[in-house]
Structure formats: C-alpha cells, structure tokens
Amino acid sequence: MIKPLQHTTRITAIILLFSLGSWSFADTSTTHGIAMHGDLKYPADFTHFDYVNPDAPKGGRVVQSAVGSSFDSFNPFIVKGTPAEGIGLLYDSLTTKSDDEPFSVYGQLAKSITLPDDRSWIEFELRKEAVFSDGVPVTAEDVVNTFQLLREKGSPFYRTYYADITLIEALDSHRVRFEFAETENRELALIVGEVPVLPKHFWDQRDFEESGLEIPIGSGPYLLASYDPGRTITYKRNPDYWGQDLPVQRGRYNFDEWVFDYYRDGTVALEAFKAGQYDFRTEYSAKNWATGYNGSALNEGRMIKETIEHENPTGMQAFVMNTRRSLFADSQVRYALAHAFDFEWTNRAIFYDAYKRSHSYFSNSDMAADELPSEQELTILEPVREQLPEAVFTQVYRAPQTDGGGNIRIQTRKGLHLLAEAGWTLDQGVLRNEQGQPFRFEILIFQNNLERLISPFIRNLERMGIQANIRVVDISQYINRLRDYDFDMIVGSFAQSNSPGNEQREYWHSSSADRPGSRNLIGIRNPAIDYLVDQLIQAPDREQLVYRARALDRALQWNHYVIPHYHTNAYRIAYWNKFGIPDIRPNHAIGFDTWWIKP
Incomplete structure (x- = not known):
C-alpha cells in the first residue's frame, strides 16, 4: 500500500501521538547512514569519501563510447524502449553507496535516517535545500509518487525487488516513512534509499509507461544538454546543482560535459578510441587487451593501459x-x-x-x-x-x-x-x-x-x-x-x-x-x-x-x-593521459566519477 499525504489531519494525529508518548523510540536510532552488517566507516561529521580529491578542479569535457545501434528512450525505469547511456546522471536518491565498504549507504537527498534495531520500518528526513533542476523543491510526496510509479507502472523488477514494502507515506513535506512486511529482510532498509527520486509535478502530466525522447527533470549533478539518436548524447554539469557540497558528493562529478558517442560495433569502437575519438574505455575482450592497444601513443605515455584488481564477487x-x-x-x-x-x-x-x-x-x-x-x-x-x-x-x-x-x-x-x-x-x-x-x-x-x-x-x-x-x-x-x-x-x-x-x-x-x-x-x-x-x-x-x-x-x-x-578479478581500463586521479582508489569500483580533467 502506498499512501501520499492527503490532508492535515494526518499531521495532527502524528503530533498527538508524540505528545501522548504512544510511540516508543527506545530501540530506534537516528543516523547519517546505514551499514548492511557491522559499523559504518565514515562518522556523522565526515566531509568527503577517502577515495576522492575534495579539491578536484571542475571543468573540461569527457567522451565515452556506447555500443549499440541507438537509443529511443530517456525513461530507463520501464520495459519499453532502449534507454540512453548515462541517463542516471540526472538523478539523486535518498542515499548513496560508498565504494570502499562492502555495502554502506549515506544520506544524499536524506538529511537523516531513523530506524529501529529490527529494521521493520525506516524514516527519511529530506534536506530542505534539495531541489529539482527546474527549481522545484524535492518533497516527501515525490518519494511516495516515485515508488508508486515504479511498482505499478515500472519494470517488473521493481515489483519484485520492493515486494516487502507494505506502506509508504509522507509524514510531512520533508519526512517519508516506509514500513516492511514481517520478514527478516535487513537489506530492504538500505535499498529503498537507492532509488532515483522522480519529480511528481513532471510525471503527473505524462504517461510513465510510454518511452520517448522528451528531456526529463531530475535533481542530480547533470542536465541533458543535447542528443542525436544513433550518434551521441551530451550531459552538462548543472552549475546550480543543489548538492555539490554534500560530503557524499565532494570531489565527484567534476567534468563540465559528459558525452557518450554511439558505435554499432565493438571493433569500430576500439579503433575510434585509438584514434582519439573518445577518452576512456573499460576493455572486456582479452584479445583486444593483449594485442589491440600497441603503438606510439601507448609507448609515449599519451595513452595509458591499467589493470586494477578489485575485491568484488565476479558473478x-x-x-x-x-x-x-x-x-x-x-x-x-x-x-x-x-x-x-x-x-x-x-x-x-x-x-x-x-x-x-x-x-x-x-x-x-x-x-x-x-x-x-x-x-x-x-x-x-x-x-x-x-x-x-x-x-x-x-x-x-x-x-x-x-x-x-x-x-x-x-x-x-x-x-x-x-x-x-x-x-x-x-x-x-x-x-x-x-x-x-x-x-x-x-x-x-x-x-x-x-x-x-x-x-x-x-x-x-x-x-x-x-x-x-x-x-x-x-x-x-x-x-x-x-x-x-x-x-x-x-x-x-x-x-x-x-x-x-x-x-x-x-x-x-x-x-x-x-x-x-x-x-x-x-x-x-x-x-x-x-x-x-x-x-x-x-x-x-x-x-x-x-x-x-x-x-x-x-x-x-x-x-x-x-x-x-x-x-577475472581485475578491471582493464584504457584512457588518454588527460585525467587527474585521486591518490586512493576505491576497492569496490573503478571510481571514474572521481576523476577530473587536468587543467
């Protein structure tokens, strides 16, 4: 059941319950993050993740490749259509994951998180400064509406993944509560916070189940600047991004422009990279890795090949x-x-x-x-x-x-x-x-x-x-x-x-x-x-x-x-020597979103 805030009597009832002491909070805690098991690495007053450069310069343009014939949708949340590469750059979520812990999340749109020891429910208090790219504030009703859209009209994945949510309601304009079925599903409290929050005022006027190329609104670090189906899509860093100084965002998303060029064939994409048509690639072909990158650019250090071991299950x-x-x-x-x-x-x-x-x-x-x-x-x-x-x-x-x-x-x-x-x-x-x-x-x-x-x-x-x-x-x-x-x-x-x-x-x-x-x-x-x-x-x-x-x-x-x-237990990456890279690398990700263009 998903219940939006409908009238003020709900708030009045909540205030009354608080005043009467009917809710016991003896076993609850309010925190800045949640670890799946064990303790959080970062304390409440942390200023940035260890694997970023908090003073990384902003600017420049990065180009990556996307292999496929094209895209025909800017809605990656539904079954229809082929979504554009990089579309997630438009969105923020209640929490975000750190890349140097097995599974811990920290508040992004959420200022604080309250939950009991048994994780049978969770409440998020949203940051009042959080706004969508059109300047409209992000509210609890946006969160409620997001889950309603995803579970009722989105990809079937969401119905299964969030099947144990029994109630979602806005307690006031900036607090939202999730209640869970009587299971021992401890992960659910973490994963509800990872969902991109969608603007209710935008989707109320549109059919969520239809794919299309109308540019959507998000609250994330980038805006969709331009696109050419079958060729390219360009994202531009939002100069008014509300969250750029958050501890979870400092030192990340440093490129002014983030471009994805489309190639129909992987072989053509590799040749385009060696010709300098784009800047960074992850290599999945052992043959390409062994034989495909030789040449003066590599020998002279203009192109860099790097193998980075990681600690992730390989599936x-x-x-x-x-x-x-x-x-x-x-x-x-x-x-x-x-x-x-x-x-x-x-x-x-x-x-x-x-x-x-x-x-x-x-x-x-x-x-x-x-x-x-x-x-x-x-x-x-x-x-x-x-x-x-x-x-x-x-x-x-x-x-x-x-x-x-x-x-x-x-x-x-x-x-x-x-x-x-x-x-x-x-x-x-x-x-x-x-x-x-x-x-x-x-x-x-x-x-x-x-x-x-x-x-x-x-x-x-x-x-x-x-x-x-x-x-x-x-x-x-x-x-x-x-x-x-x-x-x-x-x-x-x-x-x-x-x-x-x-x-x-x-x-x-x-x-x-x-x-x-x-x-x-x-x-x-x-x-x-x-x-x-x-x-x-x-x-x-x-x-x-x-x-x-x-x-x-x-x-x-x-x-x-x-x-x-x-x-293989390593990432194979190749890139042109134009990037600054933090001294510390995360052990559960490549961390490309922490790189920057050298001035």
Missing part, C-alpha cells in the same frame, strides 16, 4: 539455457551440454590465458561454495534436502574440464552417455529423441565478437550430433526477445555484490519466472531454490549471509542451469 557469465524450452528442461541434458565447452583450450587459444574458470555464482568472494558444505550450511540445506540433488551434500561442484589440447573425445563420450540416459540417441551423426526429433537450437547474441567464443562450442556440439546456430540481432530486438523469453540460449551474466540480497529473488525465484522483463532468464521454478533465496535475504549478520550464499550457490551449481564461462 556468473555463462551460456544461459532457457528451461522454458523442453530441450533444456532436464538438468541431465543441461549438464551433458556443458561437456562441449572447452574452457581450457578457449582460454589458451583465444583469450591469451587471461581468465580463470568460473565454478561458482559468487566467484572471487568468501561466498563461493568451493569446499564440501560445513555444518552451518548443512543446517540451512537440510529442510529442502529431498528437493535437491544428492551431490549438493556430498561433492564440490566443478564445471567439466579438459587438458586444453583441443581434443575432447573423453568429454564428448561423457556428454553422450548422459544424453543417452535422458532418452537421446545418436543416429547417423544426428542426436534424436524418442520421437525422432533432432536436437537443434539457436544461440541469440547482439555482439559479433562473441562468435569466436561460440563457434568452437558449436563445433564440439556437432561432434555430439547437436546442431546449434548463431543468430545475431540488433540490440533493440535482443532486449525485446529477452523480455519475452523468446530465445533458446544466450551468453548472459548474473552480477553479484558483496552483500547479495533482494536481487536474488529476481534472478532465481519462481515468482519472477513467468513475468515478462524479469531477470529470471533461465526460467527457474524450484521450491528449494525459492527457500534458499528467502533464507539469504533474511540473513541476520555477515556470517550467516556467507553460509546462506554458499548454500544457494550449491543448489544452483548442481541443477546445471548454465554452462559456466570464466572471470
């Missing part, structure tokens, strides 16, 4: 199978297909040994299930033992491995044996089921450079009698097909944070399996997974969070929902 990149398709409904079939992916050869021959094999959905963290389950994990798993594969309790999961020589006959035989047990027979080089239908599917992508990863996998599938084809579509069609689950297999990823929580429900929970636009791309409908997701969300402390994440990890691993790829 899971994989071949993702749509279990809504009958071909992939059987976990044994899914596991059989995994034997056709030769990571060891791929890493050596294509990726210059740049990656580590992923086995866990929480790789590069203490939440990865890479040992036999502990007593604490077994206690968590025991209530759903009968609904999980026995291997969850007795084995450490490892994706199929090869010797890297390119000959995978042993793995092929194992895969065919598993397929035979599942009712598939190799008949004159074609794998068929009991009805004589061939095993045939399509791998949907929008990036051409993925073909060099997929093609060897397809060749190995052919040795098992399976016909797989690559289908390349443009980014808009790709997004629409994913929203409708109109695919057999994709190259997908599931990002993870140092404090996983409500997003796990969107990834794996049955409640999101049939809802268009959710992130449950696999189509998981598994009551044991549902139970473990709920347990993770309700973790009371960091220790239990780790145990419950490992338990969920095991259940996902042994159901063989994906064919795991690989990961």
Whole structure:
C-alpha cells in the first residue's frame, strides 16, 4: 500500500501521538547512514569519501563510447524502449553507496535516517535545500509518487525487488516513512534509499509507461544538454546543482560535459578510441587487451593501459539455457551440454590465458561454495534436502574440464552417455529423441565478437550430433526477445555484490519466472531454490549471509542451469593521459566519477 499525504489531519494525529508518548523510540536510532552488517566507516561529521580529491578542479569535457545501434528512450525505469547511456546522471536518491565498504549507504537527498534495531520500518528526513533542476523543491510526496510509479507502472523488477514494502507515506513535506512486511529482510532498509527520486509535478502530466525522447527533470549533478539518436548524447554539469557540497558528493562529478558517442560495433569502437575519438574505455575482450592497444601513443605515455584488481564477487557469465524450452528442461541434458565447452583450450587459444574458470555464482568472494558444505550450511540445506540433488551434500561442484589440447573425445563420450540416459540417441551423426526429433537450437547474441567464443562450442556440439546456430540481432530486438523469453540460449551474466540480497529473488525465484522483463532468464521454478533465496535475504549478520550464499550457490551449481564461462578479478581500463586521479582508489569500483580533467 502506498499512501501520499492527503490532508492535515494526518499531521495532527502524528503530533498527538508524540505528545501522548504512544510511540516508543527506545530501540530506534537516528543516523547519517546505514551499514548492511557491522559499523559504518565514515562518522556523522565526515566531509568527503577517502577515495576522492575534495579539491578536484571542475571543468573540461569527457567522451565515452556506447555500443549499440541507438537509443529511443530517456525513461530507463520501464520495459519499453532502449534507454540512453548515462541517463542516471540526472538523478539523486535518498542515499548513496560508498565504494570502499562492502555495502554502506549515506544520506544524499536524506538529511537523516531513523530506524529501529529490527529494521521493520525506516524514516527519511529530506534536506530542505534539495531541489529539482527546474527549481522545484524535492518533497516527501515525490518519494511516495516515485515508488508508486515504479511498482505499478515500472519494470517488473521493481515489483519484485520492493515486494516487502507494505506502506509508504509522507509524514510531512520533508519526512517519508516506509514500513516492511514481517520478514527478516535487513537489506530492504538500505535499498529503498537507492532509488532515483522522480519529480511528481513532471510525471503527473505524462504517461510513465510510454518511452520517448522528451528531456526529463531530475535533481542530480547533470542536465541533458543535447542528443542525436544513433550518434551521441551530451550531459552538462548543472552549475546550480543543489548538492555539490554534500560530503557524499565532494570531489565527484567534476567534468563540465559528459558525452557518450554511439558505435554499432565493438571493433569500430576500439579503433575510434585509438584514434582519439573518445577518452576512456573499460576493455572486456582479452584479445583486444593483449594485442589491440600497441603503438606510439601507448609507448609515449599519451595513452595509458591499467589493470586494477578489485575485491568484488565476479558473478556468473555463462551460456544461459532457457528451461522454458523442453530441450533444456532436464538438468541431465543441461549438464551433458556443458561437456562441449572447452574452457581450457578457449582460454589458451583465444583469450591469451587471461581468465580463470568460473565454478561458482559468487566467484572471487568468501561466498563461493568451493569446499564440501560445513555444518552451518548443512543446517540451512537440510529442510529442502529431498528437493535437491544428492551431490549438493556430498561433492564440490566443478564445471567439466579438459587438458586444453583441443581434443575432447573423453568429454564428448561423457556428454553422450548422459544424453543417452535422458532418452537421446545418436543416429547417423544426428542426436534424436524418442520421437525422432533432432536436437537443434539457436544461440541469440547482439555482439559479433562473441562468435569466436561460440563457434568452437558449436563445433564440439556437432561432434555430439547437436546442431546449434548463431543468430545475431540488433540490440533493440535482443532486449525485446529477452523480455519475452523468446530465445533458446544466450551468453548472459548474473552480477553479484558483496552483500547479495533482494536481487536474488529476481534472478532465481519462481515468482519472477513467468513475468515478462524479469531477470529470471533461465526460467527457474524450484521450491528449494525459492527457500534458499528467502533464507539469504533474511540473513541476520555477515556470517550467516556467507553460509546462506554458499548454500544457494550449491543448489544452483548442481541443477546445471548454465554452462559456466570464466572471470577475472581485475578491471582493464584504457584512457588518454588527460585525467587527474585521486591518490586512493576505491576497492569496490573503478571510481571514474572521481576523476577530473587536468587543467
């Protein structure tokens, strides 16, 4: 239920309750920030984050790339349309996350935060100086209306992510209260503050569910200055930005202009960078990183390549199978297909040994299930033992491995044996089921450079009698097909944070399996997974969070929902030597928003 402030009787009632002492605040606290587990790093009187230069000069112009055919929407909160790159620069939220703590948030639009020890509700007091870019004050009703729009008309993600909010109401013009369902969902108090606050007076006059290119209003550090669909979009730093001196904002957002140029192809984008057409890029291709940046600009120091190790979970990149398709409904079939992916050869021959094999959905963290389950994990798993594969309790999961020589006959035989047990027979080089239908599917992508990863996998599938084809579509069609689950297999990823929580429900929970636009791309409908997701969300402390994440990890691993790829625990960035960079780097982000242009 979402209730805006409707009349003054509500305020009168609140005042009366205070005067009568009906509300007990013995177990509540008012604070400047919240940590998911443990203590905040920064005290109430902190002046800036450690990883910024508070005296960084403002000015200059930075250009980045966006790969895709174009954009057709400035509303990133709905299912329709392809949103423009960088649109989040327009918005502020109640709180903002620090990049040198696992998960802590500090007041941005919110001046103070009040909540009880059990986090069953939370109140935010807004800063009275906070205004939107058109000068209209940000109020509690804007917050209430934002959640009403997102949960009723926004992407389905918001309905799931904020499902445990039972009431939102404006207590007065600058105080808003959230009440939560009777769960142990400690994360919810933090994540409600991270939502961009939208101006009610702007959206009251417009259809929120329609995409379009009308320039929106926000309260953030930038304004949308100009755009050319298919080519570029330019943001200009708001000279009247209300929050530029906040402790959470000092030393950040230093560029006067922030531009995103669009390129249809990643190869073209790289060549444009080397030609000086834009200033900064994150490199995701191991081949490009190894061979694509050589030249005088790099040798002379005009261009800089840098590898920065980080402490973030790397999540899971994989071949993702749509279990809504009958071909992939059987976990044994899914596991059989995994034997056709030769990571060891791929890493050596294509990726210059740049990656580590992923086995866990929480790789590069203490939440990865890479040992036999502990007593604490077994206690968590025991209530759903009968609904999980026995291997969850007795084995450490490892994706199929090869010797890297390119000959995978042993793995092929194992895969065919598993397929035979599942009712598939190799008949004159074609794998068929009991009805004589061939095993045939399509791998949907929008990036051409993925073909060099997929093609060897397809060749190995052919040795098992399976016909797989690559289908390349443009980014808009790709997004629409994913929203409708109109695919057999994709190259997908599931990002993870140092404090996983409500997003796990969107990834794996049955409640999101049939809802268009959710992130449950696999189509998981598994009551044991549902139970473990709920347990993770309700973790009371960091220790239990780790145990419950490992338990969920095991259940996902042994159901063989994906064919795991690989990961690296470092950012690979390249940039032209025009930037000033703070002396201290954050350990959970690149921190590009703290850089500045050298005078």
